[in-house]
Amino acid sequence: QSALAQPRSVSGSPGQSVTISCTGSGSDVGTYNYVSWYQHHPGKAPKVMIYDVSKRPSGVPDRFSGSKSGNTASLTISGLQAEDEADYYCCSYAGSYTTIFGGGTKLTVL
Amino acid sequence: QVQLQESGPGLVKPSETLSLTCDVSGYSISSGYYWAWIRQPPGKGLEWIGSIHHSGRTYYNPSLQSRVTISVDTSKNEFSLKLSSVTAADPAFYYCATDVSLRGFFDHWGQGALVTVSS
Numbered sequence: 052q053s054a055l056a057q058p059r060s061v062s063g064s065p066g067q068s069v070t071i072s073c074t075g076s077g078s079d080v081g082t083y084n085y086v087s088w089y090q091h092h093p094g095k096a097p098k099v100m101i102y103d104v105s106k107r108p109s110g111v112p113d114r115f116s117g118s119k120s121g122n123t124a125s126l127t128i129s130g131l132q133a134e135d136e137a138d139y140y141c142c143s144y145a146g147s148y149t150t151i152f153g154g155g156t157k158l159t160v161l
Numbered sequence: 162q163v164q165l166q167e168s169g170p171g172l173v174k175p176s177e178t179l180s181l182t183c184d185v186s187g188y189s190i191s192s193g194y195y196w197a198w199i200r201q202p203p204g205k206g207l208e209w210i211g212s213i214h215h216s217g218r219t220y221y222n223p224s225l226q227s228r229v230t231i232s233v234d235t236s237k238n239e240f241s242l243k244l245s246s247v248t249a250a251d252p253a254f255y256y257c258a259t260d261v262s263l264r265g266f267f268d269h270w271g272q273g274a275l276v277t278v279s280s
Contacts, residue, residue, distance in 0.1 A: 054206060085264040089207070096256065096270035097207070108268060140207050142265040148220040150265040152199075154206040 055153035073141030085144035167274035183257030195260035
């Protein structure tokens with residue numbers, strides 16, 4: 052299993068939208084609709100923002116949305132806010148009851 | 162509200178066994194969920210270590226399977242991680258989390274425990 056591929060960093064200005072990609076393979080992202088996204092502020096516990104590709108847990112703003120096409124999943128954050136600055140990790144089911152994460156993307160709000 | 166708290170030695174010698182416990186409060190381990198361990202080496206991404214059901218059935222990351230043991234103690238409402246033969250590749254923040262469905266959906270996390278490896 053290799054980690055899912057994410058850009059090392061993305062940035063955007065307040066109010067703008069950014070999209071973070073997560074590329075896997077036909078063994079994980081491409082086959083299963085079980086992609087989740089985690090927001091991680093350093094020193095804090097990670098927080099799930101999206102699960103099952105596009106579902107939002109209660110309490111997560113609808114500015115956060117998820118999608119998938121082929122072997123690539125995406126997290127879009129619209130109406131960027133300063134508090135969105137964090138590391139974001141994608142995660143996918145990889146079959147045989149195993150899970151794989153991406154390498155993480157640092158989001159900077161300019 | 163489910164709360165999780167990791168505990169254990171923060172320093173382990175090379176070749177020895179890392180041992181951590183996750184204390185669960187606000188929810189009975191026997192009521193449901195799977196229970197997971199996830200780690201983050203310094204400067205690197207997250208890595209799923211494995212998950213356990215309250216029945217004791219375990220699911221491990223194939224890359225760590227030969228060194229990992231996850232166990233559950235329902236009487237104490239806690240679950241534990243043992244990672245044997247630690248090396249310089251094993252220092253990390255170790256998190257425990259609730260695993261909703263063995264599909265990569267972890268909805269409650271502990272704050273994490275930093276473990277370093279040094280003689």
